[in-house]
Amino acid sequence: xxxxxxxxxxxxxxxxxxxxxxxxxxxxxxxxxxxxxxxxxxxxxxxxxxxxxxxxxxxxxxxxxxxxxxxxxxxxxxxxxxxxxxxxxxxxxxxxxxxxxxxxxxxxxxxxxxxxxxxxxxxxxxxxxxxxxxxxxxxxxxxxxxxxxxxxxxxxxxxxxxxxxxxxxxxxxxxxxxxxxxxxxxxxxxxxxxxxxxxxxxxxxxxxxxxxxxxxxxxxxxxxxxxxxxxxxxxxxxxxxxxxxxxxxxxxxxxxxxxxxxxxxxxxxxxxxxxxxxxxxxxxxxxxxxxxxxxxxxxxxxxxxxxxxxxxxxxxxxxxxxxxxxxxxxxxxxxxxxxxxxxxxxxxxxxxxxxxxxxxxxxxxxxxxxxxxxxxxxxxxxxxxxxxxxxxxxxxxxxxxxxxx
Numbered sequence: 350x351x352x353x354x355x356x357x358x359x360x361x362x363x364x365x366x367x368x369x370x371x372x373x374x375x376x377x378x379x380x381x382x383x384x385x386x387x388x389x390x391x392x393x394x395x396x397x398x399x400x401x402x403x404x405x406x407x408x409x410x411x412x413x414x415x416x417x418x419x420x421x422x423x424x425x426x427x428x429x430x431x432x433x434x435x436x437x438x439x440x441x442x443x444x445x446x447x448x449x450x451x452x453x454x455x456x457x458x459x460x461x462x463x464x465x466x467x468x469x470x471x472x473x474x475x476x477x478x479x480x481x482x483x484x485x486x487x488x489x490x491x492x493x494x495x496x497x498x499x500x501x502x503x504x505x506x507x508x509x510x511x512x513x514x515x516x517x518x519x520x521x522x523x524x525x526x527x528x529x530x531x532x533x534x535x536x537x538x539x540x541x542x543x544x545x546x547x548x549x550x551x552x553x554x555x556x557x558x559x560x561x562x563x564x565x566x567x568x569x570x571x572x573x574x575x576x577x578x579x580x581x582x583x584x585x586x587x588x589x590x591x592x593x594x595x596x597x598x599x600x601x602x603x604x605x606x607x608x609x610x611x612x613x614x615x616x617x618x619x620x621x622x623x624x625x626x627x628x629x630x631x632x633x634x635x636x637x638x639x640x641x642x643x644x645x646x647x648x649x650x651x652x653x654x655x656x657x658x659x660x661x662x663x664x665x666x667x668x669x670x671x672x673x674x675x676x677x678x679x680x681x682x683x684x685x686x687x688x689x690x691x692x693x694x695x696x697x698x699x700x701x702x703x704x705x706x707x708x709x710x711x712x713x714x715x716x717x718x719x720x721x722x723x724x725x726x727x728x729x730x731x732x733x734x735x736x737x738x739x740x741x742x743x744x745x746x747x748x749x750x751x752x753x754x
Contacts, residue, residue: 390708391595391676393486394535396747397448397712398441398728399681402719403433404453404472405492409721410501411613418501419456429457429472432719435479440734441716442483445746449485450680450712451476452492452540455520459495462516465523477534488571488680488712489524490537497543508549518557525561525568535569536561537680541577541599547585550575555587558594566593571678573597578681580665588672596668597680600700602661603653605636607684607696616640626692627654627699627754655699655752662700666707679704683714686725694740695752702749713745 407428410418441449453473460466473489480487494517496507507513521536528534538557542550554572561568570593574582578599586596601607604616609624611617620640624632633653637646650657669677682700684693697713704711717734718725728745729736736742 389674389676391678391710393533394448394488394678394712395710396446396745397450397486397488397710398444398446398716398745399450399452399490399712399714400433400437400441400717401452401492401715401726402717402722404429404451404457404469406452406722407432407719409613410498415504419495421456425457426468428719429469433476433717435475435482437716437734438476438479438485439483440729442485444736444742446485448488448712449480449716450488450490450537452490454493455491455495455516456493459516459520462512463519465520470527477528477531487534488537489534490540490571490680491520492540494520494539497539506543506545508545508553514553514556517553518560521557522560525565529565532565532567535571535595537571537573537597539573540681542573542575544576547575547582551585551587555589558589558591562591569593569595571595571597571680573599573680580662580668583664583668583677588675592674595676595678596672597678598665599681600662600665600679601682602658603633605633605640606653606688606692609685609688611685623689624692625689626696627652627752628692629653655702658699659703662703665709669707669709677709679709679711681712681714683726683728686718686727690738690741694738694744695754697741697744698749698752701744701747702751705747705749 407425438449451473457469458465458473477487494507494513496503496505496510496513505513507517517539521538524536538554558570558572561570570591572586572594573596574580574586576582578597580598580600583596583598588596603624604614605620606624606626608614608617610621616636620636622632622636624636630647630650630652634643634646637643647653647657665677665679682697684696688696701711713728715726715728717729717731718727720731727737728741
């Protein structure tokens with residue numbers, strides 16, 4: 350999740366009702382009884398890693414004047430050609446990942462409406478070939494569509510503009526045309542749809558899926574919830590009578606931990622304090638009081654730990670129980686890099702532990718962030734691109750266990 354100050358407010362509004370209810374009730378130390386035992390498996394997509402910073406998040410648009418936001422520079426093209434190479438895909442495969450989620454922006458591939466950039470499409474061609482060579486599966490994720498940037502406001506919103514929607518459908522039809530013969534590649538239609546009316550997003554997602562289905566009845570199509578892929582909004586997603594539609598959500602709670610001291614979010618930047626995990630609930634209560642003006646945050650919670658995370662993830666677990674014949678995939682979750690490494694390991698451990706309890710496959714964010722990315726969620730170091738710790742590696746692979754701290 351790569352938010353600026355504006356979108357942090359929007360996300361807080363999205364999550365407000367569910368989190369307020371959880372905080373009012375507290376988070377009792379209970380585990381789920383009878384979690385689903387035979388949920389459908391997302392074969393070949395069970396533990397993966399995302400790549401940002403290459404064809405998305407390659408620079409911060411919020412500091413650019415409007416006239417530069419939708420164009421590419423010579424340096425952008427050089428970055429696309431060199432930032433990720435075959436060695437990186439070999440590296441991710443060597444970590445034991447079975448899939449990679451590649452984020453890309455519409456303007457990176459679209460020269461002008463309905464005309465596409467061959468130079469940058471070659472980057473995706475190469476990426477897919479490298480993944481096949483190292484036997485890792487592929488999710489292609491439209492990270493930022495024109496009219497739906499998760500980190501900067503748009504003058505025209507995708508779901509309010511018929512022409513932008515036509516371009517959106519056309520782009521995915523172009524992907525199907527180019528990669529029709531490679532049915533192992535999954536298409537994730539859009540990253541972190543903003544806080545919009547669910548019916549509007551459902552209609553565009555259905556229309557896009559129908560365009561793909563006209564020529565490919567079995568392409569894996571991934572559709573996420575609104576409000577920045579909040580699991581609290583999964584209940585509003587249209588569920589298709591189609592075994593090759595997969596549903597997805599993201600998880601970054603508690604925000605004050607995962608984005609602590611982040612320079613793009615007003616709250617964590619203002620608070621400017623290290624947030625350990627698991628940790629004393631008083632520090633988290635203080636954040637809510639100081640930043641949000643909350644009167645009685647986390648009233649019954651004694652500690653920020655796995656029990657609080659469990660309640661936040663409850664809507665995802667409910668979706669799995671309600672739709673046992675569908676696949677739910679946690680497509681993105683992670684922690685800002687300057688959180689201390691032990692806390693990062695602990696939080697990842699608890700999130701993956703809970704996902705595995707419900708047979709939910711996952712993809713961690715993010716392999717490597719560019720130095721100019723204000724939210725650096727990197728899992729490898731900048732110079733040698735080695736995983737930041739052995740324990741983090743084991744956790745990401747799914748070798749998790751309850752913490753006794």
